[in-house]
Amino acid sequence: MWKWLHPYAKPERSYELASTLLPWFAVSSVITLLIGTIWGLAFAPVDYQQGESYRIIFIHVPAATLAMSTYMAMATAAFVGMVWQLKLSDAAAAAMAPVGAVLTAIALITGSAWGKPMWGTWWIWDARLTTELILLFIYIGIIALHNSFEDKVLAGRAAGILTLVGVINIPIIKYSVEWWNTLHQGATISKLDKPSMPTEMLIPLLINILGFALMIGALTLIRFRNEIIDRNSMRPWVRELVAQESK
Amino acid sequence: MHFESLSDFFAMGGYGFYVWLSYGVTFALLITLTVVSVRGRRNLINQIRSKQAREQKLKEYRKGNKKDEPKA
Numbered sequence: 001m002w003k004w005l006h007p008y009a010k011p012e013r014s015y016e017l018a019s020t021l022l023p024w025f026a027v028s029s030v031i032t033l034l035i036g037t038i039w040g041l042a043f044a045p046v047d048y049q050q051g052e053s054y055r056i057i058f059i060h061v062p063a064a065t066l067a068m069s070t071y072m073a074m075a076t077a078a079f080v081g082m083v084w085q086l087k088l089s090d091a092a093a094a095a096m097a098p099v100g101a102v103l104t105a106i107a108l109i110t111g112s113a114w115g116k117p118m119w120g121t122w123w124i125w126d127a128r129l130t131t132e133l134i135l136l137f138i139y140i141g142i143i144a145l146h147n148s149f150e151d152k153v154l155a156g157r158a159a160g161i162l163t164l165v166g167v168i169n170i171p172i173i174k175y176s177v178e179w180w181n182t183l184h185q186g187a188t189i190s191k192l193d194k195p196s197m198p199t200e201m202l203i204p205l206l207i208n209i210l211g212f213a214l215m216i217g218a219l220t221l222i223r224f225r226n227e228i229i230d231r232n233s234m235r236p237w238v239r240e241l242v243a244q245e246s247k
Numbered sequence: 248m249h250f251e252s253l254s255d256f257f258a259m260g261g262y263g264f265y266v267w268l269s270y271g272v273t274f275a276l277l278i279t280l281t282v283v284s285v286r287g288r289r290n291l292i293n294q295i296r297s298k299q300a301r302e303q304k305l306k307e308y309r310k311g312n313k314k315d316e317p318k319a
Contacts (some may be wrong), residue, residue: 042248042256043248102280113265113266222288226291231292239299
């Protein structure tokens with residue numbers, strides 16, 4: 001495996017791989033998101049309790065779930081970067097942070113717009129909402145640290161420490177609806193139990209989760225390529241790339 | 248199709264404002280992130296290009312100075 005893997009520690013090879021994967025992720029995410037969203041908005045049946053307002057679930061749940069997954073992926077990359085001093089790993093972590101921050105913001109805003117008609121309030125300082133807001137602040141802190149050092153190795157280390165400390169927040173978000181009393185409903189889908197929603201609603205939701213995941217992949221690849229170019233701007237292959245792009 | 252008419256669809260059973268607000272904000276944020284990320288690449292390449300041009304100029308200037316030295 002290492003023999004197969006180690007060429008990708010070279011920035012140039014990683015850049016090429018990212019460029020090859022990018023169009024596939026981009027096209028498939030747009031198609032999947034279109035199908036899932038149109039299905040969810042126009043074809044899924046109405047909820048017997050929440051009426052049509054529940055249709056916010058088709059973006060709220062994918063954004064919220066994957067904001068946490070993205071965080072874990074970013075933390076893994078940051079950990080690898082710190083332990084094995086792999087610069088590309090830091091670049092990947094830096095690429096993921098803004099994507100995760102936007103997902104968290106989407107989860108908060110759509111949750112708010114869903115809470116107003118259902119709970120009667122845009123915001124309440126309960127466990128789930130507060131920990132999700134903290135997640136957004138941690139993401140912003142990580143982005144700020146990545147950008148506040150000229151030396152990218154130093155920046156990666158500083159942001160990496162914050163990233164690893166912030167991991168503690170993820171299980172707290174996940175279990176906040178079980179540990180504390182909250183207005184927020186419990187999980188709709190889980191690995192162990194049967195999903196608490198009918199199949200006609202579940203399928204578009206799962207399609208949109210897949211679509212969001214693919215989109216996160218595409219955005220991360222775009223930003224990862226930028227990070228590689230930025231960190232290797234003096235290398236001959238980047239100079240060549242710039243020369244080619246100028247034509 | 249779940250809805251009877253297009254106006255039904257936009258009304259979302261009275262929850263239209265909240266549903267379309269959510270979808271609108273999501274779409275706007277995702278598009279913004281995509282545009283910023285794609286533009287980031289162009290900005291980087293322009294930056295590197297102008298840096299290279301500056302270095303090239305500096306090199307030529309130094310070369311020119313060296314030629315002038317014996318005369319001076």
